[in-house]
Amino acid sequence: MGTDEFIDLLAFRGDDLSMSLTFKDYATQDPIDITGWTVSFTVKDKTYLPDTDAQIAIDVTIHTDPTNGKTGILIPHADTDALEGVYQYDIQYTTNLGIIRTFARGQINFLSDVTRR
Numbered sequence: 001m002g003t004d005e006f007i008d009l010l011a012f013r014g015d016d017l018s019m020s021l022t023f024k025d026y027a028t029q030d031p032i033d034i035t036g037w038t039v040s041f042t043v044k045d046k047t048y049l050p051d052t053d054a055q056i057a058i059d060v061t062i063h064t065d066p067t068n069g070k071t072g073i074l075i076p077h078a079d080t081d082a083l084e085g086v087y088q089y090d091i092q093y094t095t096n097l098g099i100i101r102t103f104a105r106g107q108i109n110f111l112s113d114v115t116r117r
Contacts, residue, residue, distance in 0.1 A: 005103075005104045005105075005106075006104070006105060006106045007104050007105075007106045008106045008107045008108070008109070009089070009106065009107070009108040009109070010108075010109050010111065011080065011108060011109070011110050011111070012080075012110065012111050012112075012113045013080050013081060013082070013083050013084050013110045013111065013112060013113060014077050014080055014081045014113055014116070015077055015080060015113070016074070016075065016076055016077045016080075017074070017075040017080065018072060018073065018074050018075070019041075019072065019073045020064075020070070020071075020072050021039065021070070021071050021072070021073070021091070021103070022068075022069050022070050023069035023070075023071075023093075023103075024069060031067075031068040031069035031070075032069045033066060033067050033068075033069065034063055034066045034069050034070075034071060034093070034095075035063075035066040035067065035096065036066075036095070036096030037061075037063070037066070037071075037093050037094060037095050037096060038059050038060065038061050038093065038094045039059070039060040039063075039071050039073065039091065039092070039093045039103075040057070040058065040059050040060075040091065040092045040093070040094070041056065041057075041058045041060075041073045041075070041089065041090075041091050042054050042056065042057050042058075042089060042090055042092075043055045043056035043057075043083075043087050043088070043089045043108060044087060044088055044089075045085075045087050045088070046088070047088045055079075055082075055083055055087060056075060056079045056080070056083075056089075058073060058074075058075060058079075060072070060073055073091070080110060083110040084110050084111070084112050085109070085110060086107050086108070086109045086110075087107065087108050087109075087110065088105070088106075088107060088108075089105065089106060089107070089108045090102055090103075090104065090105035090106075091103045091104045091105070
């Protein structure tokens with residue numbers, strides 16, 4: 001796998017969000033088996049806060065196709081409903097051997113929406 005990436009995201013508050021990720025070997029582009037891995041998605045308004053104060057903290061341990069390196073992150077609308085403005089996020093993984101690495105990080109901007117039913 002290559003170095004972590006800085007990717008900024010845009011979302012609407014109160015919406016369900018989903019991300020599909022595929023883990024590949026950086027040199028060969030072959031899929032990496034992620035069986036037994038935990039993929040974590042964390043959103044905070046201040047990066048120095050502990051994870052217990054995160055606005056969103058999701059751990060994925062059941063992957064869509066782990067032998068081919070595929071997983072998905074689903075953020076339910078209840079988790080985004082109160083968010084508006086710019087937050088910091090990252091996606092980390094912990095391998096089945098206990099190796100922790102940041103896969104991506106950046107800012108996520110939650111825009112206000114019109115419909116609030």
